[in-house]
Amino acid sequence: MSYLFPNYQRKELEMMEGFQNTLIDQNGKHYLDFTSGIGVMNLGYNDPELNQVLQDQSKRLWHTPNLYENHLQEQTAEKLAKGKEYVSYFCNSGAEANEAAIKLARKATGRSKIITFTNSFHGRTYGAMSATGQNSIHQGFEPLVPDFTYVPFNELEPLKAVVDQQTAAVMLELIQGEGGVVLADEQWVQAVQSLCHEFGALLIIDEIQTGIGRTGTFYVYENYQVEPDIFTLAKGLGNGIPVGAMLGKACLAESFGPGSHGSTFGGNKLAMSVACKVVERIDQENFLQDVQNKGHQLYTGLKQIAENNPLIRSVRGKGLMLGIELVDQDTVKSMMDQLEAEGLLVLKAGQNVLRLLPPLTITEEEVDQGLEIVEKVFNSLSQADL
Structure with missing residues (x-):
């Protein structure tokens, strides 16, 4: 038995280590974190x-x-x-x-x-x-x-x-x-x-x-x-x-x-x-401008994916707080599970939105890496629905 109240719906994962914008679970698997611990780890892990x-x-x-x-x-x-x-x-x-x-x-x-x-x-x-x-x-x-x-x-x-x-x-x-x-x-x-x-x-x-x-x-x-x-x-x-x-x-x-x-x-x-x-x-001008730049990079990349994928209704947000609204709310869980399996952690918001909150220290290369995973998973699931 667990000695904890079951008020959280926990995944069968435990994150054991973190560095910069990456988390490592109990099995040694690495994840690119687009959750920041629900918007907490703005400067990443183990700074x-x-x-x-x-x-x-x-x-x-x-x-x-x-x-x-x-x-x-x-x-x-x-x-x-x-x-x-x-x-x-x-x-x-x-x-x-x-x-x-x-x-x-x-x-x-x-x-x-x-x-x-x-x-x-x-x-x-x-x-x-x-x-x-x-x-x-x-x-x-x-x-x-x-x-x-x-x-x-x-x-x-x-x-x-x-x-x-x-x-x-x-x-x-x-x-x-x-x-x-x-x-x-x-x-x-x-x-x-x-x-x-x-x-x-x-x-x-x-x-x-x-x-x-x-x-x-x-x-x-x-x-x-x-x-x-x-x-x-x-x-x-x-x-x-x-x-x-x-x-x-x-x-x-x-x-x-x-x-x-x-x-x-x-x-x-x-x-x-x-x-x-x-x-x-x-609170530094250069740091905040960098957040804007990477937010634009992520938003633009998601919009391009959305244009070619029937599962996505819209992309919205500001800076590094972005949402992907899905056409069907029943696909949210499977989408999150597939992204996790590919090494990308995201969040749910509302009934049918994937919420992306990467650390503000995310690099341009990591933004591209995240976009590649999102595109791969969305394309795979959309083809499976055909």
Whole structure:
């Protein structure tokens, strides 16, 4: 028997080692990783500099509670603010970051209503799960946290119909990752921000998966000409070390005074030492331009494959966050299994989308290698269907 709850549908694989953009399983098989541990390993595996940072800090001090000053938190928060007046709260995960955002929005506005969008995903703790617009995530856990309202993504009129003077915040992902790699329309997002301003509601942007360079800019909201009141980070922030962050405009700081919120482990020195270095490494013009270039290479290659393959409906995404929408959702599992057998790891999103999240350190040669495997598998399966 297993001594673990069966809440994960695990493959019969265990990854034992990793280096750069490659994973090695218990049988010694090598895989080109186009998952990044679900968008986490932005700088790849076994990075010498990050290993050294973690080792150095581990010899000094692992943990102190947030009863004392923490210069590593201050340094990381300053880097994350990018010259703007944002203040940070550090925690251990994306769900925790979104819980903090929900609490801050309600406390700062004195309102309780929060509007989110269908097919969104914000986490599995009760507040974050209640913000998630997917019935399948809610099933069996009702009653949810009250006063969450869900409206269709990328549609303005349904939002106009529900936003009002009782609305604390509108919360959204600019690319719905778990929902199928669906991009928000730029004009729609700007209209959402205008509605928030009109009704005194806060705009919360969930950057858990899109942040830290994933889309070719450090934050994806930088592509949309908006400025969130609150935004959340995790995944790539620690390159595998558990860490999350909630950032809010400095004018909201007084709403999170002493005793309002907290975390025993949040912002611990091990996590902060790594996060600070990750931000320093990724928030560089040349690095981000390289992500854009490789994202374009991968997108262009996938589009070419799609043009000649009847199994693919569309290709979409931004930077190194891409989705391949399949015509038939029943082929997703077999497609993933075949890609895995050929040595390429990918993810599922929504019902019929293959999600590609390679490390930001992926090389041009590895992008081509991944494209060759994708083309081989798609051609093989499409011919089998004829």
